[in-house]
Amino acid sequence: MTRRGIVLAAALVGLAAPRATPAQTVRFGLQGVGLTYSEIDQGRRAEGGGLGGTLSVRWRRFLLDASGMGARLDPKGDGGGTSFDLLQGDVRLSYAFAPSFAVEIGGGRRAIDPEFATQDVGVIRLGLLSEIALNQISAVWARGAYLVGSRFSGGGSADLAVELGMGVGVGTANGRFRGRADFEFQRIDREVAGAAVPLQMAVGKLGVELGF
Amino acid sequence: MRRRRLLVWLALTLTAPPLDAQQSPTVRRARQAYDQLDFPNAISLARRALAERLSRDDRIQVYEVLGYSYGALDSARQAVEAFRQLVFLAPDREPDVERVSPRITSLYASALGQVLVVRKVSVDSATFIAGEGQVLIRYQVSRAARATTRVVGQGVEVVVDSQLVTGPAVATWNGLTRTGEPAPAGTYQVLVTAVEGRNEFTGPTEIRVERGSVDTLPHLTGLPGYTFQPETESPPRNWRPLGLAVLYTGLVAGAAFALENTSLDLGERREVGSVSFLALVTGLVMSVKKPDPRPVPANIQYNRLLREQIIERNVQIAAENRRRRQQVTLTITPAPASSAR
Numbered sequence: 088m089t090r091r092g093i094v095l096a097a098a099l100v101g102l103a104a105p106r107a108t109p110a111q112t113v114r115f116g117l118q119g120v121g122l123t124y125s126e127i128d129q130g131r132r133a134e135g136g137g138l139g140g141t142l143s144v145r146w147r148r149f150l151l152d153a154s155g156m157g158a159r160l161d162p163k164g165d166g167g168g169t170s171f172d173l174l175q176g177d178v179r180l181s182y183a184f185a186p187s188f189a190v191e192i193g194g195g196r197r198a199i200d201p202e203f204a205t206q207d208v209g210v211i212r213l214g215l216l217s218e219i220a221l222n223q224i225s226a227v228w229a230r231g232a233y234l235v236g237s238r239f240s241g242g243g244s245a246d247l248a249v250e251l252g253m254g255v256g257v258g259t260a261n262g263r264f265r266g267r268a269d270f271e272f273q274r275i276d277r278e279v280a281g282a283a284v285p286l287q288m289a290v291g292k293l294g295v296e297l298g299f
Numbered sequence: 300m301r302r303r304r305l306l307v308w309l310a311l312t313l314t315a316p317p318l319d320a321q322q323s324p325t326v327r328r329a330r331q332a333y334d335q336l337d338f339p340n341a342i343s344l345a346r347r348a349l350a351e352r353l354s355r356d357d358r359i360q361v362y363e364v365l366g367y368s369y370g371a372l373d374s375a376r377q378a379v380e381a382f383r384q385l386v387f388l389a390p391d392r393e394p395d396v397e398r399v400s401p402r403i404t405s406l407y408a409s410a411l412g413q414v415l416v417v418r419k420v421s422v423d424s425a426t427f428i429a430g431e432g433q434v435l436i437r438y439q440v441s442r443a444a445r446a447t448t449r450v451v452g453q454g455v456e457v458v459v460d461s462q463l464v465t466g467p468a469v470a471t472w473n474g475l476t477r478t479g480e481p482a483p484a485g486t487y488q489v490l491v492t493a494v495e496g497r498n499e500f501t502g503p504t505e506i507r508v509e510r511g512s513v514d515t516l517p518h519l520t521g522l523p524g525y526t527f528q529p530e531t532e533s534p535p536r537n538w539r540p541l542g543l544a545v546l547y548t549g550l551v552a553g554a555a556f557a558l559e560n561t562s563l564d565l566g567e568r569r570e571v572g573s574v575s576f577l578a579l580v581t582g583l584v585m586s587v588k589k590p591d592p593r594p595v596p597a598n599i600q601y602n603r604l605l606r607e608q609i610i611e612r613n614v615q616i617a618a619e620n621r622r623r624r625q626q627v628t629l630t631i632t633p634a635p636a637s638s639a640r
Binding site: 123129131163231253257268269270283285287 | 540559560570571575
């Protein structure tokens, strides 16, 4: 899919969102995380799980969303490799310019331990967020972002770096409690000295939130 | 002299109450002595009766026998004294001028002029609108005095008149209480109190007040032709939640597959599969689930305006009812003699 395709998809999501999402001042939550990480070629794949947390603050048209997760990944592909710990933090600030449709800016940082088991990554993201209520107690959301200025611990750069996400939440009518599931996909076509060393990651999260 | 005694006897015979109303034998014997024109014996028996414990009626009889007997014996001073006591006991009782001698009538009048009493308190029957008409209260005061007329009863006490009077007088009452409300139905005492120096005497009578029905308007709970609309409605079940879930899931999952780097391996893609499945199930459940009632702003606004109209109309009705209650018709009649003191 080209960039044009991404923009078109985001526009379709936005057009399908006729109502504003319910306002909620503060939410924080805890999530279980499962993820698959691959890099370089088909033989380098790792899978694992861990815990994550979220904190979101909504004020008028702004939504500040911070999340973090820590996971232990073990090699699954044929290419060998070692187990490693992944620690990732993301911050997103969005502004709703239309009902259920917002622009998003943010940053993220992923740290790996041991240090050179794979790449530490730092990104700046520019994207779109669409969230729409299914009814009074549930909502779905989708986001897409282009990652600019990606930085890697092993050097190199990425011309194409994108991020997609979606989720669903079901809670009480007063917004106090909510269960949510999230999916995030990240593709970074990293190149080092003309050689392609791509990264790719898919994350699934399942958790609960408390709202105030 | 013999003829005068006969007239006195006839007068006493015709005006005296029946003997069976007298309880005391002494009083009965005094009356019999007087009836036989044995005036000294009648006086003696009456004096003896006064030493006994007598009922009010017996005391009235005794003083009447004494007054008439002294009058028949030309003992004017003692006759007047007896009549004074009689006046205090029964102010409305007086010799029948058609049947007793003018001398006895004169002595009674002389006694009446020496004491302060309120006599012949009576109330005319009347029907009128409270505050607009009036009822006449008639009475007589034996001497010049300030007479204050009050109506008391049913938790109401209202002074209706105060004036200096001598002889017959008339007071009026418009049927209103001190607060300006029409008097409640029931029995009232009309008390006329005459005051002259340190002398005071109160003459009572009883009246009954009946109220005519008041045709008040009922308060409204709705307006004719207008009905309250439901402020919430359950929207019809629809597949919009599932459609949105399919749209969002399809777009993101499809884009993720399309954007996936084929040179890399994401394994079984459990992450996108499980979250997509949860989103689709949520959409399906929310579509099948009975929709929650939602407010209908137009109906809420309509009902608010309707309530305001009803409140405004009820305020007008309350004012109209207050006016109508002030217009109540009162029927005032003297209470039957058995209940009057």
